[in-house]
Amino acid sequence: xxxxxxxxxxxxxxxxxxxxxxxxxxxxxxxxxxxxxxxxxxxxxxxxxxxxxxxxxxxxxxxxxxxxxxxxxxxxxxxxxxxxxxxxxxxxxxxxxxxxxxxxxxxxxxxxxxxxxxxxxxxxxxxxxxxxxxxxxxxxxxxxxxxxxxxxxxxxxxxxxxxxxxxxxxxxxxxxxxxxxxxxxxxxxxxxxxxxxxxxxxxxxxxxxxxxxxxxxxxxxxxxxxxxxxxxxxxxxxxxxxxxxxxxxxxxxxxxxxxxxxxxxxxxxxxxxxxxxxxxxxxxxxxxxxxxxxxxxxxxxxxxxxxxxxxxxxxxxxxxxxxxxxxxxxxxxxxxxxxxxxxxxxxxxxxxxxxxxxxxxxxxxxxxxxxxxx
Amino acid sequence: xxxxxxxxxxxxxxxxxxxxxxxxxxxxxxxxxxxxxxxxxxxxxxxxxxxxxxxxxxxxxxxxxxxxxxxxxxxxxxxxxxxxxxxxxxxxxxxxxxxxxxxxxxxxxxxxxxxxxxxxxxxxxxxxxxxxxxxxxxxxxxxxxxxxxxxxxxxxxxxxxxxxxxxxxxxxxxxxxxxxxxxxxxxxxxxxxxxxxxxxxxxxxxxxxxxxxxxxxxxxxxxxxxxxxxxxxxxxxxxxxxxxxxxxxxxxxxxxxxxxxxxxxxxxxxxxxxxxxxxxxxxxx
Ligand SMILES: Nc1ncnc2c1ncn2[C@@H]1O[C@H](COP(=O)(O)OP(=O)(O)OP(=O)(O)O)[C@@H](O)[C@H]1O
Ligand SMILES: [Mg+2]
Numbered sequence: 001x002x003x004x005x006x007x008x009x010x011x012x013x014x015x016x017x018x019x020x021x022x023x024x025x026x027x028x029x030x031x032x033x034x035x036x037x038x039x040x041x042x043x044x045x046x047x048x049x050x051x052x053x054x055x056x057x058x059x060x061x062x063x064x065x066x067x068x069x070x071x072x073x074x075x076x077x078x079x080x081x082x083x084x085x086x087x088x089x090x091x092x093x094x095x096x097x098x099x100x101x102x103x104x105x106x107x108x109x110x111x112x113x114x115x116x117x118x119x120x121x122x123x124x125x126x127x128x129x130x131x132x133x134x135x136x137x138x139x140x141x142x143x144x145x146x147x148x149x150x151x152x153x154x155x156x157x158x159x160x161x162x163x164x165x166x167x168x169x170x171x172x173x174x175x176x177x178x179x180x181x182x183x184x185x186x187x188x189x190x191x192x193x194x195x196x197x198x199x200x201x202x203x204x205x206x207x208x209x210x211x212x213x214x215x216x217x218x219x220x221x222x223x224x225x226x227x228x229x230x231x232x233x234x235x236x237x238x239x240x241x242x243x244x245x246x247x248x249x250x251x252x253x254x255x256x257x258x259x260x261x262x263x264x265x266x267x268x269x270x271x272x273x274x275x276x277x278x279x280x281x282x283x284x285x286x287x288x289x290x291x292x293x294x295x296x297x298x299x300x301x302x303x304x305x306x307x308x309x310x311x312x313x314x315x316x317x318x319x320x321x322x323x324x325x326x327x328x329x330x331x332x333x334x335x336x337x338x339x340x341x342x343x344x345x346x347x348x349x350x351x352x353x354x355x356x357x358x359x360x361x362x363x364x365x366x367x368x369x370x371x372x373x374x
Numbered sequence: 375x376x377x378x379x380x381x382x383x384x385x386x387x388x389x390x391x392x393x394x395x396x397x398x399x400x401x402x403x404x405x406x407x408x409x410x411x412x413x414x415x416x417x418x419x420x421x422x423x424x425x426x427x428x429x430x431x432x433x434x435x436x437x438x439x440x441x442x443x444x445x446x447x448x449x450x451x452x453x454x455x456x457x458x459x460x461x462x463x464x465x466x467x468x469x470x471x472x473x474x475x476x477x478x479x480x481x482x483x484x485x486x487x488x489x490x491x492x493x494x495x496x497x498x499x500x501x502x503x504x505x506x507x508x509x510x511x512x513x514x515x516x517x518x519x520x521x522x523x524x525x526x527x528x529x530x531x532x533x534x535x536x537x538x539x540x541x542x543x544x545x546x547x548x549x550x551x552x553x554x555x556x557x558x559x560x561x562x563x564x565x566x567x568x569x570x571x572x573x574x575x576x577x578x579x580x581x582x583x584x585x586x587x588x589x590x591x592x593x594x595x596x597x598x599x600x601x602x603x604x605x606x607x608x609x610x611x612x613x614x615x616x617x618x619x620x621x622x623x624x625x626x627x628x629x630x631x632x633x634x635x636x637x638x639x640x641x642x643x644x645x646x647x648x649x650x651x652x653x654x655x656x657x658x659x
Contacts, residue, residue, distance in 0.1 A: 058554050078557045085558050091551035095573060108560025149555075156559065 289361030
């Protein structure tokens with residue numbers, strides 16, 4: 001049922017006077033279904049926290065509407081919105097112990113003491129903070145404060161949980177363990193959550209859908225798989241994925257039976273027209289300049305490919321990262337075996353047509369992914 | 375801790391002792407004077423050994439001042455009572471008005487809020503006497519001259535800006551997100567103010583209150599001009615010790631000891647809050 005989840009409609013955020021202040025969030029619209037986990041991904045300062053704070057009611061919405069669980073909440077006081085939040089800066093209450101900090105989130109719901117104790121114990125176990133429940137925020141580590149703050153948000157039964165970088169301070173092992181548990185907990189209780197993160201693995205593992213933001217603008221809002229396979233524009237393409245997508249400027253010429261991409265330094269990539277759908281060919285004919293993207297995992301070494309000179313070759317324990325000089329830039333490729341290559345060795349690279357992403361040369365909007373139109 | 379040599383320790387101790395003697399001497403001297411009669415005080419050279427007497431204190435407490443020229447009625451105890459009453463009520467009123475105002479100024483920036491806050495502070499810049507002349511006129515018209523209410527009102531000029539500006543700083547030091555975290559859990563802003571902001575700023579409020587109390591207690595000019603004998607605090611009442619037959623040093627000393635005691639007691643009591651206030655920075659989140 002639509003309306004049960006979160007709906008953001010044309011929301012703008014200006015810090016300072018409307019239209020003149022800092023434009024932190026621009027015309028943001030998105031709908032999040034009840035029970036969904038959404039990850040908000042984007043570079044620092046792109047407006048993630050501002051978005052969460054508007055949803056929670058700590059910042060006024062400059063323009064637009066937000067509705068949650070069927071109610072238009074953007075004019076409500078925070079207390080009326082029924083939203084839980086884990087803050088970027090933890091914001092634990094210093095005079096209270098960790099236990100009390102977590103429990104006070106339940107104060108307003110007037111549960112009997114034994115139920116509160118039970119819930120706190122459960123959350124503490126989930127987040128592995130049982131042994132610090134009796135301590136004060138000033139005497140625990142950053143990662144422990146972060147988990148206490150996360151516990152304080154998760155323990156509540158809110159319509160929406162906003163988690164602002166909830167695990168940024170934790171070591172990868174613990175993060176991996178908690179990720180699984182938190183996802184299970186959220187799904188089991190049927191909670192709806194928005195999670196801000198800088199960790200793409202976390203976004204992929206936890207989220208049903210990922211929202212990519214940049215410069216206050218929502219770039220793409222889709223499942224992790226779609227974002228990876230069909231990035232909506234050059235920004236999403238290069239921002240999501242590790243190592244990042246290789247991008248080269250190219251001119252495109254489509255003739256009767258070939259489509260040719262001309263890269264710098266005279267590198268020519270020639271494909272048969274049958275490699276692309278007619279619609280894609282039509283789009284390519286309309287353009288002279290494009291940006292050609294290919295993921296490091298999709299680059300192949302093969303006989304007869306374009307020669308490239310190896311500049312870096314690094315075995316990471318489970319895969320080899322190779323960087324090679326290619327068409328005036330650098331092509332990064334990943335191989336799953338240990339590859340012994342010396343610096344300056346020449347390798348031959350093949351870019352298969354089905355793994356090519358073509359973006360408009362000026363706007364960066366995706367034109368095609370493989371043979372299909374974007 | 376670095377290890378310090380014995381010489382350094384000794385020198386440090388010596389320096390400390392000198393500083394303490396320098397600052398404590400007048401107080402100790404006055405304390406000693408308060409147990410002497412005028413004759414022993416004025417003897418030259420001054421004597422450190424004397425026969426202590428409580429006559430100064432009894433004179434103050436009974437209100438009968440015996441001097442060479444005869445007995446004189448003084449209202450010292452009444453003055454002391456006035457001082458306590460005026461200072462306590464003024465500070466209380468200033469806290470009731472100033473703390474919420476400080477919170478508002480700290481949390482809700484609106485057009486002109488900075489100007490209003492500064493205007494309130496500027497009351498402290500004006501030379502009191504300049505304010506007092508027109509004020510006396512107004513108070514006479516309003517029937518507020520020589521009333522406690524009028525005095526307490528004027529004392530707000532001293533207490534309110536002080537409390538407002540000090541407490542505001544403490545509120546600003548509390549991370550707003552700590553309050554948001556509480557509000558989002560289903561509490562109103564007032565509950566948040568009472569349960570989160572007030573306790574966290576508590577030490578700061580105590581410090582500001584104490585400071586305002588000391589300023590109010592030490593005030594002289596306002597009360598001198600606006601209050602007659604029965605409403606006067608000790609600062610003004612002490613003038614009575616300058617009599618036609620000489621200055622009653624012993625009684626003045628005793629009066630000083632008595633009038634310093636409440637402030638001193640308060641400061642000692644509030645000391646631990648002040649220390650807490652300083653350590654607030656370590657825990658603000
Ligand atoms: N109170 C404020 N006043 C003015 N500008 C602000 C304020 N808060 C944030 N901004 C600006 O708004 C933009 C978005 O900030 P926001 O905190 O939402 O970024 P973010 O995506 O959460 O970044 P990060 O990943 O670093 O946490 C930034 O340019 C920031 O400088
Ligand atoms: Mg942020």
